[in-house]
Amino acid sequence: MTDPYDGGPIAALRRIAFLLERGREDTFKVKAYRRAAAAILPLGEAELRRTAQEGRLTDLSGVGTSTAEVIDQALGGELPARLAKAERDHGGPLTAGGAELRAQLRGDLHSHSDWSDGGSPLEEMAMTAMELGHDYLVLTDHSPRLTVAHGLSAARLGRQLEVIDAVNRHLGGGTDTGEGFTLLRGIEVDILEDGSLDQSAEMLDRLDLRVASVHSKLRMDGAAMTRRMITAVRDPHTNVLGHCTGRLVTGQRGTRPPSDFDARAVFTACAEEGVAVEINSRPERRDPPTRLLELARDLGCLFSIDSDAHAPGQLDFQVYGCERAEAAGIPAERIVNTWPRDRLLAWARN
Ligand SMILES: [Zn+2]
Ligand SMILES: [Zn+2]
Numbered sequence: 001m002t003d004p005y006d007g008g009p010i011a012a013l014r015r016i017a018f019l020l021e022r023g024r025e026d027t028f029k030v031k032a033y034r035r036a037a038a039a040i041l042p043l044g045e046a047e048l049r050r051t052a053q054e055g056r057l058t059d060l061s062g063v064g065t066s067t068a069e070v071i072d073q074a075l076g077g078e079l080p081a082r083l084a085k086a087e088r089d090h091g092g093p094l095t096a097g098g099a100e101l102r103a104q105l106r107g108d109l110h111s112h113s114d115w116s117d118g119g120s121p122l123e124e125m126a127m128t129a130m131e132l133g134h135d136y137l138v139l140t141d142h143s144p145r146l147t148v149a150h151g152l153s154a155a156r157l158g159r160q161l162e163v164i165d166a167v168n169r170h171l172g173g174g175t176d177t178g179e180g181f182t183l184l185r186g187i188e189v190d191i192l193e194d195g196s197l198d199q200s201a202e203m204l205d206r207l208d209l210r211v212a213s214v215h216s217k218l219r220m221d222g223a224a225m226t227r228r229m230i231t232a233v234r235d236p237h238t239n240v241l242g243h244c245t246g247r248l249v250t251g252q253r254g255t256r257p258p259s260d261f262d263a264r265a266v267f268t269a270c271a272e273e274g275v276a277v278e279i280n281s282r283p284e285r286r287d288p289p290t291r292l293l294e295l296a297r298d299l300g301c302l303f304s305i306d307s308d309a310h311a312p313g314q315l316d317f318q319v320y321g322c323e324r325a326e327a328a329g330i331p332a333e334r335i336v337n338t339w340p341r342d343r344l345l346a347w348a349r350n
Pocket of ligand 1: 188213215242243
């Protein structure tokens with residue numbers, strides 16, 4: 001006896017993908033579900049049912065045996081077995097703490113789409129953020145020098161801004177209406193070796209919010225790294241200092257020690273400039289380390305709790321950062337993504 005299900009096949013496939021990503025499963029396995037959802041989307045229900053009845057689902061490019069089974073079961077009004085398993089394996093709470101703070105977050109300031117090194121279209125990231133109850137998601141694909149991550153040239157970023165505008169029109173949101181969900185225009189801009197930002201001032205000015213992060217020469221001398229980071233923090237375009245130590249504590253990419261820099265000097269500059277210190281929620285980053293998180297707290301810094309999601313299901317990682325912020329006793333008022341969108345945008349414009 002199976003449970004009834006009335007969500008339809010596309011919702012079932014998207015939910016399975018979301019849960020697998022949230023559970024940090026191999027993205028290769030997840031792709032199949034997202035591809036199948038995209039494959040049946042243009043068909044419409046009548047044609048999809050006909051295709052299923054004739055047993056031709058696997059003829060569709062992007063639909064395999066296991067995804068066809070999900071579609072068949074969902075069309076038949078029963079909970080797909082694969083979805084039931086994904087809910088069992090990955091549907092539970094990710095953390096013991098952090099829920100109270102997570103409920104106060106209105107958005108996420110750091111996310112990637114397939115325009116750079118993310119795995120999904122920006123529309124899918126936006127839709128999932130909306131389903132998670134966010135008022136806004138800042139899309140922050142990488143900047144040009146980060147070629148391994150397909151960083152966006154000024155021209156590509158310009159095209160992306162047009163797509164973001166179109167998505168917002170479609171969703172009925174947008175920065176002028178003040179209502180509903182908005183996909184905000186952002187960037188994760190590389191902090192170059194001299195502390196300058198890897199995008200033109202003209203393009204940076206066109207964005208709603210800018211996360212600045214170090215991705216190269218992480219092992220440089222401590223004094224030089226301190227100067228580099230402070231120069232970036234003092235740049236008037238910078239709103240958020242992303243994953244400040246660059247450390248990796250676990251995961252497929254192996255581990256990496258934190259960069260060497262004078263954290264007191266860097267966080268003092270952040271506090272003076274009103275730049276938020278990011279609490280990066282990715283399980284393999286947990287950045288900044290607790291000792292630095294507490295130092296930034298004591299120096300009066302603002303914070304942002306970001307998912308740094310590279311796939312829709314990873315947007316749910318924020319609770320990891322919330323758990324750490326709660327444990328460190330950081331007041332919600334100092335976490336900029338608890339603020340309403342207009343307040344956030346006004347802060348980011350300065
Ligand atoms: Zn980064
Ligand atoms: Zn990132």
